[in-house]
Amino acid sequence: xxxxxxxxxVEMRISKVVAVGRAGDDIVEYIVLDEAHGHRHLVIEVGSxxxxxxxxxxxxxxxxRPMTYQFMAAAVESLGARVRQxxxxxxxxxxxxxxxxxxxxxxxxxxxxxxxxxLNLAALANAAVFAARxxxxxxxxxxxxxxxxxxxxxxxxDLPPMTVRRAAPGEEPWDWVDGPV
Numbered sequence: 001x002x003x004x005x006x007x008x009x010v011e012m013r014i015s016k017v018v019a020v021g022r023a024g025d026d027i028v029e030y031i032v033l034d035e036a037h038g039h040r041h042l043v044i045e046v047g048s049x050x051x052x053x054x055x056x057x058x059x060x061x062x063x064x065r066p067m068t069y070q071f072m073a074a075a076v077e078s079l080g081a082r083v084r085q086x087x088x089x090x091x092x093x094x095x096x097x098x099x100x101x102x103x104x105x106x107x108x109x110x111x112x113x114x115x116x117x118x119l120n121l122a123a124l125a126n127a128a129v130f131a132a133r134x135x136x137x138x139x140x141x142x143x144x145x146x147x148x149x150x151x152x153x154x155x156x157x158d159l160p161p162m163t164v165r166r167a168a169p170g171e172e173p174w175d176w177v178d179g180p181v
Contacts, residue, residue, distance in 0.1 A: 009087060009130035011036035014123055016161035017046075017055040020152050030156045031119055033088075033129065035136075041157040042088065042131050042139050044096050050116035056164040057123045069117075073124040080105045083125035086118040089132045096135060 012033040021027035029051030033042040046054075053069055066074060076083060081104025090097045098118035100111045113121075122129050143153045 009089070009132055010038070010040075010136060012042060012088075012129045012131050014054070014058070014119060014129060015041075015157070016058065017051045018156050018159040019051065019162045020155065020159065028152060029162070030153070031116065032157050033119075033131065034157075040136055040140070042136060043143070043153045043156045044088070044115050044119075044139075046116040050114075050120060051162065052164060054116070054120050054123060055162040057120065058161070059164050061164050069120040069124055072121060076102060076104075076121075076125070083121055083127040084108065085128040085130060086113075086122040087130045087132065088115050088118070088135050089130075091135065091138055096139075 013036050015032045015034045017029060017031055019027050019029050027048070029046050029048055031044045031046055031051070031054060033044070035041070053067060056063075056067075057069070063070070073083070081102050084101045084103040087099045087101070088096050089099050096115040098113045098115045100113050100118050100121060102109050102111065119129065121127070139153070143150055
């Protein structure tokens, strides 16, 4: 079966999740993907819950009960299927959208997804991640701007990763937030 890399896609690696903001301002979270065989970065703004979940997965955080993405990965596996690959393949209303390719006993199927959901699932399933060349071009164009959003997109690849850990008994949550805020 042809992989996305053979048909106009670029292989990417999930690098990290970063959070950017100043005290009193809104915090903005990004997933940073690195080109597997190159120098480009794809920086995707995501919601806080999706960022938290992916950062926890990348940190190896374990939960007593399955969280949403762990549940979804287990459901796919329980059906004898696997996440074959994730493709960040289009822009819809300014947001990056993805296609998740599943492979199982009934064959191969594709599911439309938000990029943040697809990347969370890919991280848990150790699935290949690809980005359409048009998506990379769009992201480079966004980073080239001279507004505050473009500056944050350019800065994200150089920031330290967001980390997730459990608070110790009696510790306040703001005592253990890591990274620049």
